[in-house]
Amino acid sequence: MNERTQRLEGEPQSANNTLFEKIFHLRAHGTNVRTEVIAGATTFFTMCYTLLVTSGLMSQAGMDKGAVFVATCLVAIVGCLLMAFLANYPIAVAPGVGLLGYFAFSVIIGSGVPWQTALGAVFISGVLYAVISLFKLRDWIIESIPDSLRIGLSGGIGLFLAFIALRNSGILVANQATLVSLGNVVSLHSLLALLGFFLVIAFESRRIKGGVLLSIIIITIIGLVMGDINYHGIVSLPPSLSPTFMQLDLMGALQPDMISIILTLLLIAIFNDVGTLLAIGDTYPDMKTKQGKMPRIGRALFSSGATSVFASFFGTPTAAVYAENFAGVSAGGRTGLTAFTIAILFALALLFSPVAEMVPNYATAGALLFIAVLMMGGLARVDWLDLTEAAPAVVTTAMIPLSSSISDGLGLGFISYVVIKVVSGRFRQIPIGCWVLAIVFLLKFIFLH
Structure with missing residues (x-):
């Protein structure tokens, strides 16, 4: 029995603790109410930026900004409740930020698809996703991802989070010649972001509970004191949801020219969620069973797919499991x-x-940089002496942040894995599912990208 379990067994249980224990089996997972609440608050404050990003981008596509803000909250509530009670996972689901650009600028603005029809496509892709998650096809997809790609996936998401953090804090800026370059590292935002990162490292190295959340709170208070953050008050009534509620055009989404959009939404959602969940399991092995599998992952994927159905009702893009988890x-x-x-x-x-x-x-930039440090550590498990395993891992790790897409990075990883194994004469080492997925991604890049 480890020290943490002994400490938990020695704690007095209140009525609330007993209720939560019955529902979530806290002791079996080596945790307690306080830890879980702090963890939930940490994830929330790390990902709550989606409330502003989603409403802002969708308003550019012609949707009501206030209604999308409310819809984003409701979708996140539904997704998190499904994850909590169906899968018993510490995972948040909300409108996928990675899909926002594609949904708003490619589908609605670029292709001229009415946002109501686009929401119909979200509904269909969500139903398909939920159905797939109920059958063995989900296990086939998961088992078709080689270990090297899983490790590269974890590292790639880490780099992606680091890039987002550095960009949001102004440490990295756009550059026409080199795409990105170093920004003003002595600006207030950059310095506070770096301070937040150093605080997280200090708290975690000293084993201070809730160090990530504490750093976010400290940096926010500093921003308020220095006058960089405007005080907006405490309470306000939520805007009306009626401009987007149940406005989806299902018949329009059933037209032949919408098939590619539906498939793209489906593929991105599945591989984003599977990739993120597997990366979490690889980074935190205590989330897995003794056989090395993620328990109840089918329920988790079903929860995400079902949440997308609700997203189409409320008025947001496809839901996704957040890397900020x-x-x-x-x-x-x-x-x-x-x-x-x-x-x-x-x-x-x-x-x-x-x-x-x-x-x-x-x-929140410091927290994201800290998570990137943890995720990059998994790359030590790559078999660097076997180039046919190391090279695809590097391709996956590099292309996720460079393409700003977990799905695209993983897809290029699959393709490179198959090609490298074939040209190296090791095609027998390629799982059948890996062949199929590499072909699917190749077709996606040719016809749907």
């Missing part, structure tokens, strides 16, 4: 109580939206 898991979240906490905070965000808006991107 690493923040909550790193803070000790191991059960659905973490997801339940996140759902409550998103519900509160409906009434306390001014408070959520006051947490700036640079306040």
